[in-house]
Each structure stands twice: as C-alpha cells, then as structure tokens.
Amino acid sequence: MNARRTAPWVAGALALLGVALVGLRAYTRHAHQLASGESLWRLTYTVKFESETAGARLSAAFPFDTAHCRVFRQSVLHPDLQPERLRSPLLATREVDLLTLRPGEQSMTARFDIHLSRRGRFAAFDPELVLSAQARAEWLRSDKLVQADSPIVAETLQAIRRDTPPSGDLVQRLFDYCHHQIAAGEEGAPSDAAGALQKKTASPIGCARALVALCRANKTPARLVTGFVMEENDSLESRVWVEIRLGNRWAPFEPENGFARELPYNYLAVRRDGGEIVCLTRGSGLETHFAALRLPPGPGAGGSKPRSLSGLADLTRLPLEMHEVLSLILLLPLGGLVTAFFRTVVGIRTFGTFTPTLIALSFVFADWRTGVFVFVFVLLAGLVSRAFLDRLKLLMVPRLSTVLTLVVLCIIFCVSLLDMLRLTPSAQAVLLPMVILTMTIERFYLTSEEDGTGFALQLLGGTVVVSLCCYFVLRWGAVGRFLFAFPEAHLVTIAALVLMGRYTGYRLSELLRFRDFGPARKPKEPQP
Amino acid sequence: MMTRERLWAWPAELRARGILGINRRNADFVLPANPRSHYPRVDDKLLSKKFCEARGIPVPETYAVIEQQGDIRGFPDCVRERPQFVIKPASGSGGRGIIVVAGHDGETFRTPGGTEFELAEVRYHLSTVISGLYSLGGQQDRAIIEQRIIRHAAFERIAVGGTPDIRVVLYRCVPVMAMVRLPTRASRGRANLHQGAVAAAVNLRTGETFGGVCKDRVISEHPDTGATIDGLRIPFWEQLLDAAQKLAEALEMGYVGVDFVLDATVGPVVLEANARPGLAIQVANRCGLAQRLEYLDAQPPEAFTLARRAELVAALSWMR
Numbered sequence: 001m002n003a004r005r006t007a008p009w010v011a012g013a014l015a016l017l018g019v020a021l022v023g024l025r026a027y028t029r030h031a032h033q034l035a036s037g038e039s040l041w042r043l044t045y046t047v048k049f050e051s052e053t054a055g056a057r058l059s060a061a062f063p064f065d066t067a068h069c070r071v072f073r074q075s076v077l078h079p080d081l082q083p084e085r086l087r088s089p090l091l092a093t094r095e096v097d098l099l100t101l102r103p104g105e106q107s108m109t110a111r112f113d114i115h116l117s118r119r120g121r122f123a124a125f126d127p128e129l130v131l132s133a134q135a136r137a138e139w140l141r142s143d144k145l146v147q148a149d150s151p152i153v154a155e156t157l158q159a160i161r162r163d164t165p166p167s168g169d170l171v172q173r174l175f176d177y178c179h180h181q182i183a184a185g186e187e188g189a190p191s192d193a194a195g196a197l198q199k200k201t202a203s204p205i206g207c208a209r210a211l212v213a214l215c216r217a218n219k220t221p222a223r224l225v226t227g228f229v230m231e232e233n234d235s236l237e238s239r240v241w242v243e244i245r246l247g248n249r250w251a252p253f254e255p256e257n258g259f260a261r262e263l264p265y266n267y268l269a270v271r272r273d274g275g276e277i278v279c280l281t282r283g284s285g286l287e288t289h290f291a292a293l294r295l296p297p298g299p300g301a302g303g304s305k306p307r308s309l310s311g312l313a314d315l316t317r318l319p320l321e322m323h324e325v326l327s328l329i330l331l332l333p334l335g336g337l338v339t340a341f342f343r344t345v346v347g348i349r350t351f352g353t354f355t356p357t358l359i360a361l362s363f364v365f366a367d368w369r370t371g372v373f374v375f376v377f378v379l380l381a382g383l384v385s386r387a388f389l390d391r392l393k394l395l396m397v398p399r400l401s402t403v404l405t406l407v408v409l410c411i412i413f414c415v416s417l418l419d420m421l422r423l424t425p426s427a428q429a430v431l432l433p434m435v436i437l438t439m440t441i442e443r444f445y446l447t448s449e450e451d452g453t454g455f456a457l458q459l460l461g462g463t464v465v466v467s468l469c470c471y472f473v474l475r476w477g478a479v480g481r482f483l484f485a486f487p488e489a490h491l492v493t494i495a496a497l498v499l500m501g502r503y504t505g506y507r508l509s510e511l512l513r514f515r516d517f518g519p520a521r522k523p524k525e526p527q528p
Numbered sequence: 529m530m531t532r533e534r535l536w537a538w539p540a541e542l543r544a545r546g547i548l549g550i551n552r553r554n555a556d557f558v559l560p561a562n563p564r565s566h567y568p569r570v571d572d573k574l575l576s577k578k579f580c581e582a583r584g585i586p587v588p589e590t591y592a593v594i595e596q597q598g599d600i601r602g603f604p605d606c607v608r609e610r611p612q613f614v615i616k617p618a619s620g621s622g623g624r625g626i627i628v629v630a631g632h633d634g635e636t637f638r639t640p641g642g643t644e645f646e647l648a649e650v651r652y653h654l655s656t657v658i659s660g661l662y663s664l665g666g667q668q669d670r671a672i673i674e675q676r677i678i679r680h681a682a683f684e685r686i687a688v689g690g691t692p693d694i695r696v697v698l699y700r701c702v703p704v705m706a707m708v709r710l711p712t713r714a715s716r717g718r719a720n721l722h723q724g725a726v727a728a729a730v731n732l733r734t735g736e737t738f739g740g741v742c743k744d745r746v747i748s749e750h751p752d753t754g755a756t757i758d759g760l761r762i763p764f765w766e767q768l769l770d771a772a773q774k775l776a777e778a779l780e781m782g783y784v785g786v787d788f789v790l791d792a793t794v795g796p797v798v799l800e801a802n803a804r805p806g807l808a809i810q811v812a813n814r815c816g817l818a819q820r821l822e823y824l825d826a827q828p829p830e831a832f833t834l835a836r837r838a839e840l841v842a843a844l845s846w847m848r
Contacts, residue, residue, distance in 0.1 A: 004556075344551060393652040395597075396659035446661070450624050451723055504552035511536040513744050516811065517545045 007502035011495040018491030025313065025486060037118030040295040041230050043268070045110040047278050049286045051100040056283035061226070061271040062094040063112055067120035068265040072316045073113035074323075081106060095271075100283070113295065116230060118265045131221065131245060139221035139245065146209050146224075146274075148216035150194040157217045171220060171244055178211040178255040204256040205240045209274070211255050212242055221245035224274030225252070228290065230266040236290040238277050241267070315484055323484065328361065330483040333493045335360060335470045340500050342466045347509030350463040351443045358433040359463075360470035374414045375437075381410045382441035390445075404438040546819025546847075547810055553783075554804070557699065557821060561782025562803050569779045570801040571664055573672060574618050579778045585771045586797045588614070589675040600654045603673075604634055604647065612676040615654065617662040619669050623718045625662030627653060628676055628690075641689050641717050677797055680790035682763050685755040686710050686726075689717030694730065694762060694788045694796070696772040697805050697817070700832055701782075702840050703769050704820045706730040707812040708737060708762065713752050726750060727812035728757040732845040735765025741811040768796040773837065775801060820844050 043063065049056075058081065063071055076083075081098035100106055115122075131139075142148035156177070164173045178196075185201040193213035196202030202210065208224055215222035222244045229239055241254040241263065252263045270277050280286045315326055335357030342348045350356050363371045385406045389399055411434065440463070448456035473479070483489055506514075542549075548557075569575055580587045591613055592606040607613055611632065617625040627650070630640040637645045645653075654671050656662075663669035679691045686692070690711030697705045707727045711717045714724030721727055726747065728737040737760040740747045750757055762768070772786045775798060785805025788796045810817050824840065831840060 003560075347550075393648070395655055396661055451720075455722065502555060504549070504555045506539050506542055506547075506549040507551065510547075510549050511539065511542070514542055514547050514811065515534045515537045516744075516746050516814075517537050517542055517547055517816070 004502060004504075007498055011498040014491045014498065015495035018489055018495065021313075021488040021491070022486045025488070035117075035119075037265075039116050041114045041116060042293045042295050043112045043114055043228065043230070043236075044291045044293070045108070045278065046289040046291075047108040047110075047287070049106055049280050049283045050104070051106055051283040052103050053282065054100055054102050056100040056106075057281045058098045058100075058106070058108060058278065058283070059281075060096055060098070060108065060110065060278045061275075062096065062110065063114060063227070063268050063270050064094045065122060066269060067122055068117055069268055070115045070117075070122045071112050072115055074111070076108070076110045078108040080104075081108060106283070114230070114268065116266055116268075120265065130248065136221055139223050140216050140219060142213075142216065145192045146213045146216065147192065147194040148213045150213070152194050152197045153210075153213045153217045156197050157214050160214070170218065171215065171246065172260065174214045174218070175211060175253050175255060175260050178207055178214070179258050182207045182210060182255070184256070205274075207255045208240045208242050211244075211253060212274075215242075215244050223250075223272055225269050226271040226274060226277055227267060227269040228292065229264070230268050230292050232292060232294050234291045234293075236292050238270070238290065239267070240274065243272070313488060315487060327480045327484045328365070330487055330490070331364075331474050331480055332357065332361065333490055334473050334479065334483075337493055337496060337500075338470045338473050339466055340497055342462075342469065344500050344503055345505075345507060347507030348462040348466060349459055350466050351440050351447075351459050352436070352463075355436050355440060356463050356466035357470050358436050359467045360474050362433055363467075363471050364474045370418060373418070374411055377414050378407055378410045378437055379441065379444075382407055382437065383445060386441055386445045400438060400442060403441055404434060407434050407438050407441070542816070543818075546816030546822075548807060548817040548821070550807060552818065553807065557783040558804055561699070562784070563780070566780055567803055570781065570784065570803045571619055571621075573616065573620075573800055574670065576779075576798070576801055580775060580798050583774050583778050585775055586791075586794050588677055588797055588799070590672060591675065592673040593618070594654055594658065594671040594673070597655060597658055600651050600658075603651065603654060606673055607632065608634065610673075614672075614674050614676050615650070615657070616672045616674060617657045617669050618672050619663040619667070620657075621662075621664055622722075623720050625653075625657050626718075628717075630676070639717075677789045678792045680763060680792050682760065682790065683708075683710070685753055686728075686750045686757050686760065688712050688750070688752045690715075690719060691789050693719045693799055694768065694790070695785050695805065695809065696769065696788070697783075697785045697809060698772055698776040699783050699821050699824055701773050701776045702824055702832065702837050702844070703732055703772055704824065704844055705809050705813055705815075705817055706732055707809045708760075710750060710757065712742070712750070721806065721808045726757065727808055728760075729809075729813035729815075730762055730765075732769070732841050734845075735762040735768075736760065737762070739812060739814050741808065744808065744811055746811070746814070763790060764795040769841070771796055771798065773834075815848050820847055823847070 045060065047058065047060065049058065062074070063069065065071060076096065078098050080101055082101055084097040084099060098108060140148070142150075147153060157174075160173050160177055161170065164170050181200055182196050183201045185199075185203055185206070189201050189203045189206060190196050190199055191203045191206040191209070193206070193209040196206040196210040197213075205224075212222040212224055222242060225241050225243050226238055227241070228236055239254075239256075241252055241256075241259075243250040243252055245251075246261075251261045252267070253260050254263060254267075277290075278286070278288045315323075318326070336354065339350070339353065339357055343350070343353075359375070366374075382403060386403055389402060394402065444456050444460060447459060569579060574590075574593065577587045577590065591610055592603075594600060594603065594606075607629075613629050615625075615627045615629070620626065627637075627645070628639055629637045631638045635647050637647070637650050639645075657669055657671040660668045677691055679687065683692045687710045692708055692710045694708045695706065696703050707729050709719035709721060710726040710728065711719050712724050712726055716723065719725045721741075721743075724743060726740055726742045728740040730737055738758050740749075740757045742751060748756065748758055768788055768790075771788070775786055776784050779801060781801070781803060783803075783805075785802040787799040787802065789799050791797050807817070823844065827840065830836070
C-alpha cells in the first residue's frame with residue numbers, strides 16, 4: 001500500500017483513537033466515585049479595595065498542597081492589576097503580589113478547586129526536612145505580638161517547667177496550659193502573647209501567639225499558620241493555629257479547639273507567618289470575602305490512582321506549579337498545526353519554521369502592548385546594529401553572539417524605559433524568544449541584502465501574520481485547559497498533521513501565482 | 529478586444545492545464561523518486577562535480593577548495609595566475625554567496641558589473657562562506673574557487689550583467705521541460721527568477737526558445753534590452769540534453785533539475801543539480817508539468833531505454 005493510500009487510514013485511526021481515549025477518560029472521570037473520606041471543594045476569594053495611586057500592592061496567600069489537601073485547579077482574575085509572583089523558600093507557601101496600574105476601585109477574584117483526603121494520600125513535598133539556621137532564627141524570633149523575650153512569658157514558662165517532671169513532654173504541657181488556662185475572650189480581648197498570658201483571656205489568635213511565644217522562649221521553633229477549616233459556608237472565616245518543630249517535622253497544634261499534633265483533615269493551611277490571608281499596602285477600603293462550596297466528583301479532580309496508567313495521563317494530579325508550564329508545552333503543537341496550515345495550504349512563507357509559534361507563545365504570557373513595543377523596538381534596534389556590525393566584518397558566530405547580546409540589552413532597556421514612563425512593564429515581556437529574535441534579525445538582514453528589501457519585508461509580513469494567527473489560537477484558554485486535562489487529544493493534532501502532510505492540492509498562493517493559466521476574462525462590451 | 533487580467537485561477541482550471549503545485553511536486557514526485565541518502569550528491573557541488581567528471585560531463589575547472597579559516601591566507605596565491613574566477617559555496621543554494629571576479633591585480637577584485645572588492649573584503653567573504661552562512665543547513669561549508677564561464681555569443685542581446693543558465697527538469701531520466709534563465713538589471717546579473725531574472729521556455733525537441741516570464745508574469749521581450757526572447761536556437765542542444773540524462777542516471781535521482789551554462793568554447797557545462805527544482809518553468813513554458821509527469825508514469829519500463837527516450841521527449845514537446 002503506498003503512502004497516498006496509507007496516510008488517510010493512519011490519520012483516521014489516530015483521530016479515532018484520540019477521540020476514544022478522551023471520551024473514555026472523560027466518562028470514567030465523571031463516573032468516578034471518590035473514595036471514602038475524600039471530597040472536592042471550591043474555595044473562592046473575593047477581594048475589593050480602593051487605591052488612590054498606581055502602585056498599591058495587594059498580597060494574597062493561596063492554599064498549598066499537603067498530605068491531606070491538593071489544589072488541582074486554580075484561576076485568578078485581576079483586571080487592571082499587574083501580578084508579581086513571589087515564592088518564599090523560607091515559608092514554603094504560595095503567594096502573589098498584585099500591583100495596581102491606575103487609581104480607583106480594584107478587585108480580585110481567586111478560585112481554587114481542592115481535593116481533600118482524610119487518609120492523607122497525597123505525596124506532599126516538604127522542603128523543610130532540615131531547618132536552616134536562617135529559618136531557625138526566624139522561628140525563634142521575638143516580636144511585638146509574639147513577645148518571646150517578655151518577663152511574663154519567661155515567668156509562665158518557668159512555672160510550667162517546674163510542674164513538668166524531667167521525663168515529661170514540655171511542649172504538650174505548654175499546649176495544655178494555653179488550651180485550659182487561657183479563656184476565650186470576647187471582642188477586645190488581648191491578641192498578643194504577653195497580654196494573653198497576663199490576663200488569662202485572649203482572642204483565638206492571642207492564644208495561639210501565647211503558645212508560640214512560650215515555645216520560642218523554650219528555644220523550640222514555632223510559627224503561626226493561617227488557613228481555613230473547609231466546611232460549606234458562603235462566608236468563611238480564616239483560622240489560626242500553631243506549628244511547633246518536633247524533631248525534623250512541624251507538628252500542628254490548635255489551642256482554641258484542643259487539637260494537638262494532628263489536625264482534622266479539613267484544616268487547609270494558607271499562610272505560615274501569622275499574617276492575614278489578604279493584605280493591602282498603599283490602598284484603602286479592603287473588603288475580603290471567602291466562601292467554600294463542596295463540589296461533586298468531576299473532571300480534573302485527579303481521581304485516578306497515582307501509580308496507574310490512567311494516573312500517568314492525568315496531569316491534574318501534578319503540583320499546581322507545573323500546570324502552567326505543562327499547559328504551555330501542550331499548546332506548542334497547535335502552533336505547529338497553524339504554521340503547517342499556513343505553509344502547506346495557504347502558502348505563506350515565514351522566517352524559520354517555528355519562529356511564528358515561539359513569538360506567539362511569548363506574547364500569550366506577556367501583556368500584548370508591552371510585547372509589541374519590546375518586539376518592534378528590539379527588531380529595529382537589532383537591524384540597525386546588524387547593519388553597523390556588517391562594517392566591522394566579524395566572523396559569523398561572534399557576530400551572532402553580538403546581536404544576541406544587543407537583543408538582550410534592548411529588552412532590558414525597554415523594560416526599564418517602560419517603567420520610567422510609568423507604563424509598568426510586564427515582567428513576562430522579557431520572555432520574548434531572544435535567540436529566535438536574533439536569528440530573525442540576521443535572516444532579515446541577509447535576505448534584504450541577497451534578495452532585496454521587498455522580499456525580506458514579504459517574509460517578515462508572513463511571519464507576523466502567522467504569529468498573529470498562532471497567538472489567537474494559543475490564547476484560547478479553554479483549549480489550553482482541555483489539552484491539560486486530556487493530553488491524548490493531541491493524537492487528533494497528529495492526525496491533522498498527517499493529512500496535511502499528504503495534501504497535494506494547490507496552495508492558495510499558487511492560485512495567484514499561476515493565474516495566467518486560467519482562461520482570460522473578456523470585459524463586458526460597452527453599452528451603446 | 530482587450531482581455532481583462534485575472535486575479536487568480538481556480539484549482540479546477542489549473543488541474544485541467546496540468547499545473548503542478550509545490551505540495552504535489554514534493555509528495556508525489558520528489559519524495560518517492562529522490563532517496564534522501566542521495567541528496568548530498570546534488571547539495572554538495574564538489575560531489576556533483578565528481579559525478580560529472582566521472583562520466584565525462586564538462587564542469588567548470590576547480591582551481592582550489594578552501595576548507596579551513598587558516599587556508600584563506602593562501603587565497604592570493606591560488607588566484608595569482610587566474611585573472612578570472614568564481615567563488616562559490618560548496619553547499620549554497622539559489623546563487624547565494626557567489627562572487628564572479630572578472631579581473632584583479634591581487635589587491636582589488638572587479639566583478640563583471642564593475643563592483644570592486646578589496647582583498648580583505650574577499651577574505652571576509654571566504655570566511656563567511658566557510659562559517660556556513662550560505663550553506664543549506666547552516667553547517668560549516670567549503671569555498672570553491674573555479675573557472676569563470678565566458679558567456680556564449682548566442683545570448684549577447686538577451687542577458688544583462690551575467691551569464692544565462694539553462695535548466696532541464698528530468699523525470700525518470702527523461703527531460704520533461706526546459707527553460708533558459710536570463711539575468712536582468714533587477715536580478716543584479718544573477719539568473720534567479722525570484723530576484724527578477726527572465727525565464728524563456730525551450731522546445732525540448734528543437735532547442736528553440738519561446739515565450740517568456742518575469743516575476744511570474746508572461747512577457748516576450750527582455751525588460752532591459754527590449755530584444756525578443758522568442759526563437760533563439762540554443763547551441764549544442766542535443767549535447768546538452770545528452771549530458772543532462774547521463775547526469776540524472778549517475779545521480780540516481782528520479783526527479784531532478786540540472787543547470788547548465790553555455791561556455792563560448794566548451795559548450796554546455798554543468799553548474800549544479802537540484803533535487804527540488806522550482807515550478808516557474810511551467811509559467812515560462814505556458815504548460816503544466818503534471819500532465820507530462822503523469823504521461824511518463826503511464827509508460828511501460830521499456831519506453832525508458834536510452835534508445836527510446838528520444839520518442840518520449842518528442843511526445844512531451846508536443847504537449848500543451
């Protein structure tokens with residue numbers, strides 16, 4: 001059987017297999033019943049505030065994965081706010097800083113779909129197996145709310161030590177003291193450690209701070225954790241508990257309800273420094289609202305067993321940090337598909353085969369205005385400097401490396417310039433494919449020298465048109481989410497590419513090129 | 529009555545005229561007929577030359593091959609006794625990286641168009657050729673210094689600033705279509721059609737030119753000299769077709785374009801072979817390639833013997 005006959009069969013088989021696999025997995029996911037003790041939840045943050053100037057900063061902490069909890073889907077909407085992603089290795093939490101671009105009313109909505117497991121079946125990554133000296137110092141520190149060096153703390157610790165036999169568990173005694181001796185206070189009750197120990201009454205956070213201060217005074221690292229107790233509630237309150245370093249692990253203690261060393265599985269940790277979940281600097285009128293809703297089992301919940309074959313294809317089970325990168329990689333074949341279509345069916349020529357895809361991909365993750373500004377500036381500056389370099393008669397590799405260096409400098413300069421003009425740049429604008437840009441500059445220059453500027457501009461125009469089409473396909477969020485949930489759908493992409501690879505019809509550009517072969521039209525006779 | 533120019537042709541119209549598109553050329557002819565392992569035979573001009581020399585097909589004499597950056601120092605000695613020569617990348621394409629030197633004094637090198645290069649500039653050019661700037665895959669390349677072909681007097685009035693070349697496209701070692709490419713001012717003396725060179729069809733049977741095309745548009749006069757490009761009989765035509773068939777056989781490429789130049793004294797000299805010859809030859813011939821290739825595919829194997837190929841060529845030359 002020759003290739004012409006085989007290709008449609010191969011494409012058909014691949015497409016069918018792709019559709020069947022997607023269908024099968026979608027069906028099994030919907031049909032999947034969560035194991036006993038497992039549940040799916042949706043946690044929603046709704047935040048509103050006012051900023052009088054650009055540059056107000058909203059910091060929000062997001063839930064992170066633990067043995068009992070896994071965030072399998074996240075979406076954050078923040079119109080008019082510029083994200084600055086931060087990840088503190090010390091705190092091992094997930095936070096985002098959002099900067100306002102202009103004054104006025106601002107809002108942010110974040111939604112997290114969370115899988116809770118009573119058995120604690122998720123393999124949580126614990127970067128704090130060994131506590132660094134810096135971290136240890138941080139968690140033994142005394143501050144104005146956790147006054148570990150205050151006399152009342154030292155006095156209380158001394159008294160508890162006296163009552164604890166040498167073989168006794170001092171940490172447990174400290175916890176018991178806070179749980180039993182410090183009464184839950186009304187509004188206005190002390191919320192600092194010294195006040196709580198002094199008055200023997202405190203707010204829940206005051207009680208937790210007292211336990212942290214006592215531990216720190218005892219030279220046992222301790223810290224506050226802010227989070228939620230997941231229960232269906234459209235007005236969820238944040239909770240605070242304590243983590244105390246015991247051996248080489250952090251053990252949770254919750255003095256308010258008396259949980260020691262083990263918390264109920266529905267305690268969802270969000271922040272590890274005792275701060276608010278959402279805080280605002282240089283703004284006013286912060287309104288935060290948290291809601292939790294139990295979800296039915298559904299796609300993306302990661303119901304598959306981690307070590308099964310279906311688990312291998314289920315990318316949603318991977319840590320949330322990998323989702324964005326993997327979605328990006330999964331979108332690349334679509335760029336290839338668009339490029340193949342334009343080159344094989346339309347007949348548009350471009351600089352390099354995958355240059356348009358990579359340029360489009362970089363624009364998907366950058367603010368397009370910043371991206372276009374940086375792209376045009378770099379291209380123009382690169383071409384001018386390339387023309388100048390031609391006079392120096394440099395060898396090819398050093399010349400290309402010089403252009404690359406200039407491209408890098410131009411991008412950095414552009415970001416700085418945009419900042420100076422108070423057009424806050426997107427940090428992702430620097431994700432522009434620098435090597436690809438360098439090669440495009442080199443090819444543009446050589447083509448204009450060898451084949452004329454008109455031909456070079458024609459190629460550049462083709463590159464821009466294909467990049468634009470790739471951009472619109474790649475920023476179609478629903479496609480990215482679908483491919484992430486069902487990567488096997490790319491079998492259909494391969495099927496389309498196989499069919500395109502055997503397309504022997506005319507390219508659209510050839511209908512123009514060979515137009516003289518069509519019968520010439522006769523103009524209408526003039527009317528008398 | 530004047531006819532109105534069309535903006536495009538419908539696929540059915542092109543199919544009816546037997547026009548071959550790039551996709552079909554690649555999928556149905558280039559891929560099945562040209563084994564990938566044989567591509568170096570056409571992509572590497574030094575290897576192509578060896579194939580030609582082994583079969584007694586004339587090629588421009590090679591004066592020197594510069595393979596390393598260090599060898600560039602010896603360049604002035606290579607060309608001291610050669611007043612005219614050509615510098616060419618061994619793996620170049622589309623005429624890129626070629627410098628024709630019509631005269632020099634060892635320090636200043638002059639092209640036929642009158643442009644002058646200093647020795648340092650020529651050395652830099654050699655260096656960029658070796659770096660792979662003009663090579664097909666961007667790989668390190670070699671620079672060939674070879675004989676400059678002197679244009680045959682037959683082309684005096686219809687070639688400006690360079691040497692015309694003759695392309696013969698062969699399928700299964702049978703010449704299926706031919707054209708002559710005439711340099712113009714717009715193409716800066718190069719015989720490259722996309723740069724503005726003129727192409728004129730050549731009747732396979734008689735070796736006589738007819739029709740013409742420039743930038744994919746039909747013309748009948750040279751845009752610079754105004755001379756008619758119709759009716760020129762290409763000298764040594766039989767010899768040229770014979771050499772093209774011998775080379776296609778030697779290269780073992782089923783679908784190949786062979787480029788010749790006509791030397792004033794030697795006659796047809798092979799410049800290079802191409803595994804993916806362009807499709808503008810159809811516009812020049814005002815005839816589609818597909819119908820000719822399909823005609824050949826329909827012939828029995830015994831029709832392709834050397835003795836009977838002339839009959840096939842004659843039959844193809846009547847196709848319109």
